[in-house]
Amino acid sequence: QKLVEKWNGSVHYISFHNRSSASEHEILMAQRKKRGKDVYLAEEILAEKKIGKTSYYLVKWAGWGTQDSTWEPRENLLDERLLQLWETPVVDLRQVEFFVERLLTCFEASLKERLKSVKQLDFPVAIFRYLFNGRGEDLARGSKLLQKHDFDPQWFPKNWHSSLINKRGTRRDIVFPVTIRCFLSKSPKLFQTSNSGEVEDKKQRLTQRISVTIFKDTVNF
Secondary structure, X not given: OOXXXXXXXOOOOOOEOOOOOOOHHHHHHHHHOOOOOOEEEEEEEXXXXXXXXXXXXXXXXXXXXXXXXXXXXXXXXXXXXXXXXXXXXXXXXXXXXXXXXXXXXXXXXXXXXXXXXXXXXXXXXXXXXXXHOOOOEEOHXXXXXEOHHHOOOOOOOOOOOEEEXXXXXXXXXXEXXXXXXXXXXXXXXXXXXXXXXXXXXXXOOEEEEEEEEEEXXXXXX
C-alpha cells in the first residue's frame, strides 16, 4: 500500500466526506489489492471514514490529482503532522477573510429570498474547521447546527444576520440555527478510451464544498 513518507509544507484540509466517499465495499476491495511497498509523498488529507473501529484517511498524493486519492489506514501515515493538521488546521488568514466574504455574500443573497434557502459554494474544509470546529452541534453527514453566537465576531460583523430589504423598512432576519454541511463533491461522470482502445470510466475529481440551509423571518414596520 502507499505509505506517507513526509509532509511537503502544504496546508492540509479535513473533510466530512459523505457524498463522494467510497463505500465499505470499495475500501475493502482496495485493501485486498497488492500494490507493493513503495513510499509516496502525501500532499494533504481530504477525508476520514470509519469501518468498524478502524479509521481510514483519504490521502491526496503530491503530483497526482484528487481523482487518484486513496483511502489509507492510520498506520500508513508515517508523518504525524498530517494528523495534527487534521485536528488543528493551519490557514492563511487572508484566505479566511476571502472565504468569510463569500459566506457573508451567500447570507445576504438568502435574505432577499422568502422562507428557506439552500445554497452551495466552494469552501476549503480547513477554513470551515478553523471557523467552526468546536462550535455548534455536530450532526450526521458532516453537518453542523450553528447558533448566532457560533459565528465569531472577529470575522462576522455586527448584525450580519439581519438587513432591511426595501425602502419601506421591511426587515428580514436569519432564523437560527443555521445548518452548514461540509462535503466533497465529485465532478460529472465521464468516460475515456484506455490504451487498449476500450471505453472506461474516467476518474472523478473532488471539490471541497459547503451546503448552507437558511430559514428567514420577515418583520414589517
